[in-house]
Amino acid sequence: MSEQSVIKAKVMIDMVNKNPIEDGAVIFEDGLITLSGNYEKIKDKIRSDATIYDYKDSVLIPGMVDCHTHHNGFGDGRSGDSIGEIEDDILTIKSAKNAKTSLYSGVTTIRENGPKNTTMMKLRDAVNQGLAIAPRMVLCGRPIAIIGGHMGYFGGEVTGPVESLALSRQLIKEGVDYFKITATGGSTATSFPLRPSFSQKELDAVTNEAKNYGLLTATHCLSMEGIDNSLNAGVDMIIHCNFDNNKGESKFNEKLAEKIAKKGAYVNPTLHVGRARLWSLTMGENPSLGGWENKRVSISSDRKNVLEARLDAAKLSLETKLDHCRKMIDMGLKVITGSDSSWGDYALGNTFHETELLVESGYSNYEGVKSVTINAAMALGLGDTVGSIEKGKSADFAILKNNPLDDIKNLSTVKEVFLMGQHIQRGSDESNKTYSQIKPEQL
Ligand SMILES: [Zn+2]
Numbered sequence: 001m002s003e004q005s006v007i008k009a010k011v012m013i014d015m016v017n018k019n020p021i022e023d024g025a026v027i028f029e030d031g032l033i034t035l036s037g038n039y040e041k042i043k044d045k046i047r048s049d050a051t052i053y054d055y056k057d058s059v060l061i062p063g064m065v066d067c068h069t070h071h072n073g074f075g076d077g078r079s080g081d082s083i084g085e086i087e088d089d090i091l092t093i094k095s096a097k098n099a100k101t102s103l104y105s106g107v108t109t110i111r112e113n114g115p116k117n118t119t120m121m122k123l124r125d126a127v128n129q130g131l132a133i134a135p136r137m138v139l140c141g142r143p144i145a146i147i148g149g150h151m152g153y154f155g156g157e158v159t160g161p162v163e164s165l166a167l168s169r170q171l172i173k174e175g176v177d178y179f180k181i182t183a184t185g186g187s188t189a190t191s192f193p194l195r196p197s198f199s200q201k202e203l204d205a206v207t208n209e210a211k212n213y214g215l216l217t218a219t220h221c222l223s224m225e226g227i228d229n230s231l232n233a234g235v236d237m238i239i240h241c242n243f244d245n246n247k248g249e250s251k252f253n254e255k256l257a258e259k260i261a262k263k264g265a266y267v268n269p270t271l272h273v274g275r276a277r278l279w280s281l282t283m284g285e286n287p288s289l290g291g292w293e294n295k296r297v298s299i300s301s302d303r304k305n306v307l308e309a310r311l312d313a314a315k316l317s318l319e320t321k322l323d324h325c326r327k328m329i330d331m332g333l334k335v336i337t338g339s340d341s342s343w344g345d346y347a348l349g350n351t352f353h354e355t356e357l358l359v360e361s362g363y364s365n366y367e368g369v370k371s372v373t374i375n376a377a378m379a380l381g382l383g384d385t386v387g388s389i390e391k392g393k394s395a396d397f398a399i400l401k402n403n404p405l406d407d408i409k410n411l412s413t414v415k416e417v418f419l420m421g422q423h424i425q426r427g428s429d430e431s432n433k434t435y436s437q438i439k440p441e442q443l
Helices: 039-045 080-084 088-104 119-128 160-174 200-212 224-232 254-263 272-282 291-300 306-330 352-360 365-371 374-379 408-412 429-435
Strands: 004-012 021-029 032-038 051-062 064-069 107-112 136-138 178-182 216-220 237-239 266-268 397-400 414-419 422-424
Touching: 004 397, 021 039, 032 039, 051 414, 064 266, 064 374, 088 107, 088 119, 088 414, 107 414, 119 136, 160 200, 178 200, 200 216, 200 224, 216 224, 224 237, 224 254, 254 306, 272 306, 272 352, 306 352, 352 365, 352 408, 365 374, 365 408
Parallel strands: 004 051, 064 107, 107 136, 178 216, 216 237, 237 266
Antiparallel strands: 004 021, 021 032, 051 397, 397 414, 414 422
């Protein structure tokens, strides 16, 4: 008979029942949940030899799901271009370090949004050989880009429908789980954020092949033409979703938002990566983030003080994005949490900051938790495996000191983590403080 484990908590937010369950408990065996509910109601199913974890003052939630991570990244403000210059071996080791941080922060599933070459595939191999620990990883191998396009330096540059199809097939051969495509330029110095990168035919070649193999697709879109082309190609998730025209004017476009709703695509607005930038600039840190920021600064101001101009651009961009996100949430679009850490200044281990801004944009605390658990799981095609505490799902849990339904920031009060039924040894509270990212005014 397999070993039985039980977690008891003061409150369980299972993401199945709308109301939290007082004195909640979950029973799991072989990494899978077998029963959950109020402790008194299920206690007769607990065997005498079961391992009991009693968190009587704490809150039990499903392990969090972050739809957008960059485990190759450093989160210290350096650009993607400079990460592209680092050797693959070093990036794999950095990713292993980051993966631990992600897991310790209560994130038990991640979707990686564009690492260099096969660095993350190598990390997965290492995890499978017992050499490293990491959250469950949904991998794209490397992003699909045009020559000089956003993230092309990570090894996936193509031209024309034939090469786009060829890279798609190569990625399938390498064992990827989904395709990430950069449908517009981005922070990459040689790219054009306000222009679509791929032609419709190139995009279609990738999404058709994805459909043939039952894979999902996601596109990086910093402007409206890229969003529109992506929707025409049947892309499943729009990342960033900036409503910019090709002159750099950012104005919410209800028609395009309606099209996103009609197509059923998920939206990952990536709000905190801009706020993290703002915090760094507030603290006087001033390295250039790359092409996107430089373009913004030159568009918005010709002032001599570059730091000030960057600060203004970052503030305006964050305000605009929050406003547009609010409108998308009001329209009922499927907006989920995807942190974009460790891109730019947003260090991994702080996924809750993105959820916090989705709540600021209009989600209730409960909807916020949904956006980083069950809804994020569904966006990744993992709705039957993770994202809620119910029979048959993976025993992935985060134990929180404080209730996120009282304050969404409490998602950061993680004290214990379980992945596939395994209790993760996170180290002392003191050591776990080292990855907590805080606002400048708290320094
Ligand atoms: Zn990203």
